[in-house]
Amino acid sequence: MSKIAKAFEKGKAFIPFITCGDPDLETTAAAVRAAVRAGADLIELGIPFSDPTAEGPVIQGANLRALNGGVRTEQIFELVRSLREEMGTPMVFMTYANVVFSYGAEKFIETCSRIGIDGLILPDLPFEEKEEFLPFCRKYGVDLISLIAPTSKDRISMIAKEAEGFIYLVSSLGVTGTRSAITTDLASIVAVIRENTDLPCAVGFGISTPEQARQMADVSDGAIVGSAIIKLLEKYGKDAPDYIYEFVKSMKDAIR
Amino acid sequence: MSRGRFGIHGGQYIPETLMNAVIELEEAYNFYKNDPQFNKELQELFNEYAGRPSRLYFAQKMTKDLGGAKIYRKREDLNHTGAHKINNVLGQALLAKKMGKTRLIAETSAGQHGVATATAAALMDMECVVFMGKEDTIRQALNVYRMKLLGADVIPVTTGTATLKDAVSEAMREWTSRISDTHYCLGSVMGPHPFPTIVRDFQSVISKEIKQQILEKEGRLPDAVLACVGGGSNAIGSFYHFIDDKDVRLIGCEAAGRGVDTFETAATIATGRLGIFHGMKSYFCQDDDGQIAPVYSISAGLDYPGIGPEHAFLHDSGRALYVPVTDEEAVEAFEYLSRTEGIIPAIESAHAVAYAMKLAKEMTEDQIIVITISGRGDKDCAAIARYRGENIYE
Numbered sequence: 001m002s003k004i005a006k007a008f009e010k011g012k013a014f015i016p017f018i019t020c021g022d023p024d025l026e027t028t029a030a031a032v033r034a035a036v037r038a039g040a041d042l043i044e045l046g047i048p049f050s051d052p053t054a055e056g057p058v059i060q061g062a063n064l065r066a067l068n069g070g071v072r073t074e075q076i077f078e079l080v081r082s083l084r085e086e087m088g089t090p091m092v093f094m095t096y097a098n099v100v101f102s103y104g105a106e107k108f109i110e111t112c113s114r115i116g117i118d119g120l121i122l123p124d125l126p127f128e129e130k131e132e133f134l135p136f137c138r139k140y141g142v143d144l145i146s147l148i149a150p151t152s153k154d155r156i157s158m159i160a161k162e163a164e165g166f167i168y169l170v171s172s173l174g175v176t177g178t179r180s181a182i183t184t185d186l187a188s189i190v191a192v193i194r195e196n197t198d199l200p201c202a203v204g205f206g207i208s209t210p211e212q213a214r215q216m217a218d219v220s221d222g223a224i225v226g227s228a229i230i231k232l233l234e235k236y237g238k239d240a241p242d243y244i245y246e247f248v249k250s251m252k253d254a255i256r
Numbered sequence: 257m258s259r260g261r262f263g264i265h266g267g268q269y270i271p272e273t274l275m276n277a278v279i280e281l282e283e284a285y286n287f288y289k290n291d292p293q294f295n296k297e298l299q300e301l302f303n304e305y306a307g308r309p310s311r312l313y314f315a316q317k318m319t320k321d322l323g324g325a326k327i328y329r330k331r332e333d334l335n336h337t338g339a340h341k342i343n344n345v346l347g348q349a350l351l352a353k354k355m356g357k358t359r360l361i362a363e364t365s366a367g368q369h370g371v372a373t374a375t376a377a378a379l380m381d382m383e384c385v386v387f388m389g390k391e392d393t394i395r396q397a398l399n400v401y402r403m404k405l406l407g408a409d410v411i412p413v414t415t416g417t418a419t420l421k422d423a424v425s426e427a428m429r430e431w432t433s434r435i436s437d438t439h440y441c442l443g444s445v446m447g448p449h450p451f452p453t454i455v456r457d458f459q460s461v462i463s464k465e466i467k468q469q470i471l472e473k474e475g476r477l478p479d480a481v482l483a484c485v486g487g488g489s490n491a492i493g494s495f496y497h498f499i500d501d502k503d504v505r506l507i508g509c510e511a512a513g514r515g516v517d518t519f520e521t522a523a524t525i526a527t528g529r530l531g532i533f534h535g536m537k538s539y540f541c542q543d544d545d546g547q548i549a550p551v552y553s554i555s556a557g558l559d560y561p562g563i564g565p566e567h568a569f570l571h572d573s574g575r576a577l578y579v580p581v582t583d584e585e586a587v588e589a590f591e592y593l594s595r596t597e598g599i600i601p602a603i604e605s606a607h608a609v610a611y612a613m614k615l616a617k618e619m620t621e622d623q624i625i626v627i628t629i630s631g632r633g634d635k636d637c638a639a640i641a642r643y644r645g646e647n648i649y650e
Contacts, residue, residue, distance in 0.1 A: 050547040051416060051533065053425045054271050054432070060415055073545045097269050097532040102546025124269045124532070128258050132532075149273040151435060159272075170273060174433030 002143050003118045004165040007042035007090045008200040012255040013222030014039060014213070015202055016229050016248055017094060019046035019062035021071030025079050027238050031229075034245035036089050039252035044121065044224065047076055047095035054123035056177025058227040061234060073103055077115055084116035092119035092145065092165070097132070106136045113140035119165045121145045127159050137164075148193065149173075150184045160196035167193055167201040169220060177227045179206035187219045210254030217255035225251060260449020263572055265565035268448040270535045273432045281439075282450040284355045289457065294354065301346045302461065305379070306336045308343075310462075312469035312626070317596050318616075325479065325619035327612060330466050330628040332490060333601065339631030340459060340490040341372040345441060347458035349376035352439035359383040359438045363427040365392055365420035365486075366556035366604075367399025368631055369443030374408035376441075384408035387426045389419040392556055399635060417550045420486075420560050424534055444487025445564035448535030452565050459493025466626055467497050474624060480505040480615065483628040484607040485578065486522070486558035488567045490630035495576060505577065507615070508567060509607040511553035512580035522551035524563040525571055525578035533561075538568040554583040554643060557604040557631075585610040587643055590633060602631035603640065 007013045016035045020028050032043055048066040052059065080091065093112065100108045100122065112120065120142055125132065130144060137144040143165030148156055150172060160167060169189060171182045186203060193201050203216040204224030213223040232247060233240045259282070260266045268278060288294040302308040311331040319327045332340035349360060360377050362384070364370030370386040377384035386403055390412040393400050403410050416422035424447075431440040445452045445459070463481070470478055481498055483491035485508035498504040510523040521527055524539050531540040533548055541549040541561040553559045563578075570576035586603055589610035594600045601609060605628070612627045619625070633640075641648045 051421060051425050053428050053534070056429075057415075064416075067547060098540075098542070098546040098548070100546075101530075101532050102542060102544075123271050124535070126268060126270060126272050126275050128268055128275070131258065147272045149271070149275075151273050151276050153276060155272075155275065173273060173435065175429045 002165050004042065004090050004092070004143055005200070008166070008221050010041065012217040013041035013200070013202060014248065014252040014255055015042045015044055015222055015224040016040050017044040017046060017224060017226030018229060019048055019059065019066055020076045020079060021048060021066030021069055022062040022230070022233055023065055023237050024069055025071065025075060027233070027240065029079060029083060030241040031233065031244050032083055034241040035248045036087055038245045038248035040089065040248050041222070043089055043091045044094050045080070045091060047073060047093055047099050049096040049099055052096060054175055056175040056227065058230050058234070059176050062230045073099065077111055080117060081115045090118045091116065092121055093117055094121040097122050097124050100133060105133050109133065109136040109142050110140050112142045117142060119143035119145050121168060123147060127155065148189065150189070156189060156192045157196045160193045163197055163199055166199055167197070168224065169201050169203045171203050171205045171207065171216065176205055178208035182206050182212065182216070186216070190220055210250050213251045214254045223251070223255055260453060262566045262569035265536065265538045265568040266449055266452060267537050268535060269532050269537065270448045271432055274435070277431070277435045278448055278450065280355070285351060285450055285454050288351055288354055294350065298347055298350055301350065302343070306342045306346060307334065308461065309465045310334050312466060312473065314473070315597055321596060322613060322616040324616040324621070325623040325625045326621070327616055328470065328478070328624065328626045330462060330494065330626055332462065333605070333629045333632035337368070337372045337375050338634070339368040339372070339602065340462060340493060341369045341443060342375070343461055343493065344443065344455045344458040344489060345369070345372040345376045348439065348441045348454065349380050349382065352441070353380050353382065355439065357437055357439040359385070360441045361385045361387070361427050361430055361438055362441045362443060363387050363420065363423035364443065365389065365423065365559060366635060367392070367396045367403065368557065370408070370410070371399055371402050371406070373441050374403040374406035377408060378406045385430070386410050387413050387423040387430065389423050390414045391418045395556060395639065396635065420556070421548065444489040445492045445566060446487040446534060446536060446562060452536070455489055456492045456496060456566060459489050460496035462490065462493035462628060463495060463497035466494065470624070470626065477501055477504050478624040478626045479619065480507055481626045482507045482509060482608045482612050484509045484558060484604045484630060485563060485567060486511065486560045486604065487562070488564040490628055492564060492566055494628040495570070499575060506570065506575065507611065508576055508578045509581045509611045510578055511555055511558035511607060512582045513552045513554070515582055516580045520552040522553040522559050522561065523580040524561065526580045528561070536565050538565045539563055554586065554639070555603040555607065557602070558607065579611055581607040581610045587640055589613060590636070590640055599629070600633035600637070601629050602633045603636040605630045606633070
């Protein structure tokens with residue numbers, strides 16, 4: 001069974017997203033430790049990309065800061081390798097197709113497996129293109145996570161049936177970033193997902209407050225939060241991990 | 257499974273949020289491309305509004321001066337709004353209208369595609385928002401004003417390198433946030449399927465006309481067809497109806513900027529490698545980690561780190577040849593054509609003229625070259641003057 005399932009065993013899962021290398025890898029490691037101590041169930045680690053077309057301004061900024069700081073894919077593998085020595089929390093990579101493709105898809109995914117990465121989230125790899133990486137993911141036991149959006153409609157069952165790890169349900173239209181309100185009828189989307197798979201389903205995009213996280217977790221199995229955490233890194237830099245601890249704790253408490 | 261492939265290139269590498277939108281677009285296009293009424297309306301727009309067919313002009317002075325092959329120019333610069341961009345935009349705007357969309361969004365670099373989209377939106381009573389790199393809004397202030405005059409909103413893009421690739425990224429982001437009433441009017445033969453096919457089909461009127469016109473004038477096909485390539489829409493339009501005519505050489509001229517051995521270049525075939533970006537698999541200028549490279553060319557319209565997937569395929573198969581042309585060569589050709597023929601070409605098109613000037617001399621008098629002049633050069637005069645050290649602004 002996928003190790004990702006473990007993240008959903010202790011009730012609703014809280015999943016923080018952190019861009020590796022923003023502002024540097026030491027801070028990333030400290031932020032991951034803080035999030036895990038505060039109760040994070042699964043860590044989504046972003047490998048920065050120069051042109052992240054699914055991100056809003058906040059995560060775009062994190063990508064830029066990380067790349068300007070000179071972070072390389074190799075160094076991020078090293079970071080994960082060392083974090084794995086101290087924690088068993090499931091971890092997935094979130095990046096763009098070209099980062100994987102350019103490294104060499106098989107080499108990248110084989111490395112993921114070796115260093116203890118449990119899944120891969122690629123927002124620019126829809127169902128129709130998953131054969132690009134799926135054979136290697138199967139071969140090395142790394143879950144290729146499927147995204148479902150409010151516009152998926154008749155595609156939901158097709159995607160859910162073949163999904164692995166967990167389902168990443170996009171809360172609303174648009175790119176990542178905090179929103180004042182999420183108005184999508186997620187419950188009806190989740191109902192269709194449940195008819196087609198037993199996998200857990202977590203909601204992401206636009207969640208920034210404990211109240212929103214609770215609402216999202218109520219209709220699903222967990223909440224994914226990126227931009228709100230990146231804002232802490234943007235504001236506090238190397239001092240952000242303490243604030244991230246407090247934030248993750250408040251979010252996890254809200255959805256417990 | 258995967259649709260819209262040209263060999264290994266193409267595909268649909270986009271967020272799930274957009275998948276139903278591109279599927280809906282593909283279905284609508286497959287219906288309307290065979291719909292007599294749609295084709296009649298488009299033909300009328302082409303002929304009565306854009307001024308097609310564009311002329312195929314025998315460049316007598318240039319031919320004599322270079323002393324080689326006979327040179328013809330396909331005058332896309334004479335179209336309404338001054339470039340080939342209008343061919344694609346009229347097609348997509350009409351299609352969007354039939355689909356019930358009321359709003360067009362577009363990316364633009366030099367502003368030609370933005371102006372064409374704003375023009376079509378004005379004509380068809382649609383809302384229009386154009387994304388343009390902040391750098392380009394400064395370099396092309398006049399085109400920003402033209403778009404506003406036509407009723408469009410122009411959004412300066414400050415992310416990344418604040419040029420064309422960032423304008424494309426921002427237009428894609430906007431499309432994911434507002435889909436139901438909005439069509440993304442992509443300006444080149446790039447992006448996710450079905451855009452490379454749709455844009456190519458609307459631009460293929462260029463080669464369809466060249467073929468008819470050259471047969472009328474010369475009674476035979478040309479030996480070579482040349483066009484500049486950024487994303488590659490005027491080039492694929494110029495090549496398309498000759499692809500099966502194996503004796504016609506197809507040559508795409510890329511922007512080498514300060515040279516393919518420098519980092520200041522936008523020549524994708526010469527310096528890029530296989531990758532996945534902006535919805536497609538193709539060749540891209542990128543670093544060892546797959547980060548997209550900041551590219552450079554004097555020509556804003558060719559200043560893009562990728563190339564359309566059908567060109568990538570024509571390169572792989574050897575059917576078309578892609579050659580780099582530097583800023584300096586393009587500027588010389590810009591000046592040469594102005595002086596010799598009284599035609600000021602777009603600096604983009606000047607890249608094709610520059611290579612033709614080399615090629616013509618190596619060919620014989622009974623051979624024929626066709627160069628597509630994709631646009632007119634009024635927009636570039638201030639920038640070229642500055643390149644030559646004259647400090648003038650628009």
